[in-house]
Amino acid sequence: MTEHPGKSAGPAADKGALNPRDFDIFEFARSEREAAGVVRVSQLPRMLNEVPAEAPDRDTAFTWQVAGFVQQELQNDGTEGPQPYLRLAVHGGAWLTCQRCLAPYEQAFNADATFRIVQTEEEAEEFPLDDDEVEVIVGSRHFDLVDLIEEELLLSLPLVPKHEVCPEVHESLASGPDGADGVDSVDDVPEQEIETEERVNPFAALESLKKDGPGSKH
Numbered sequence: 001m002t003e004h005p006g007k008s009a010g011p012a013a014d015k016g017a018l019n020p021r022d023f024d025i026f027e028f029a030r031s032e033r034e035a036a037g038v039v040r041v042s043q044l045p046r047m048l049n050e051v052p053a054e055a056p057d058r059d060t061a062f063t064w065q066v067a068g069f070v071q072q073e074l075q076n077d078g079t080e081g082p083q084p085y086l087r088l089a090v091h092g093g094a095w096l097t098c099q100r101c102l103a104p105y106e107q108a109f110n111a112d113a114t115f116r117i118v119q120t121e122e123e124a125e126e127f128p129l130d131d132d133e134v135e136v137i138v139g140s141r142h143f144d145l146v147d148l149i150e151e152e153l154l155l156s157l158p159l160v161p162k163h164e165v166c167p168e169v170h171e172s173l174a175s176g177p178d179g180a181d182g183v184d185s186v187d188d189v190p191e192q193e194i195e196t197e198e199r200v201n202p203f204a205a206l207e208s209l210k211k212d213g214p215g216s217k218h
């Protein structure tokens with residue numbers, strides 16, 4: 001390591017801190033810069049939509065690394081020139097809903113992609129699609145890397161999110177309220193019989209008063 005006693009600025013100040021929401025991606029690639037950071041699910045509204053409300057942690061984090069580079073390639077004007085590229089890696093986890101048992105589970109994400117950076121939408125459409133290794137993005141002097149990270153995560157979502165092995169569902173939860181109903185109805189019959197007897201007795205008592213009443217005075 002070379003020491004620079006005269007300089008007081010740290011390494012971050014030397015490179016210039018990257019704002020991942022707004023930076024010149026062409027310049028970033030040409031000067032072959034690198035950057036890294038953390039993005040949370042709460043910053044990625046479309047990813048957040050995939051996270052169930054009952055997840056133990058809805059705001060998980062992803063780490064990302066980007067590296068810019070150029071390759072000498074044939075340009076539109078017919079000459080060889082430096083073609084800008086960006087390599088992006090994203091790692092982390094997010095809670096999704098298991099489609100087998102419907103419980104939330106944590107899905108790991110490991111995305112690694114290389115992007116050919118072009119100037120316009122027209123150029124992007126011209127790029128041959130037979131190259132699976134490289135995706136094409138339209139660059140900008142005000143590029144939003146967080147958008148690109150979210151795009152990559154959405155592409156990495158499993159087609160059918162599910163546990164590798166679903167946890168066992170407890171038996172008492174599986175056969176819950178159905179069994180209890182049948183037992184209660186058995187008790188209803190004796191209660192009705194008691195009620196009927198109580199109703200009959202007052203009338204019987206009244207009948208015996210009517211019969212006894214007049215005869216006892218005279």
Ligand SMILES: [Zn+2]
Nearest residue numbers: 098101163166
């Ligand atoms: Zn499951």
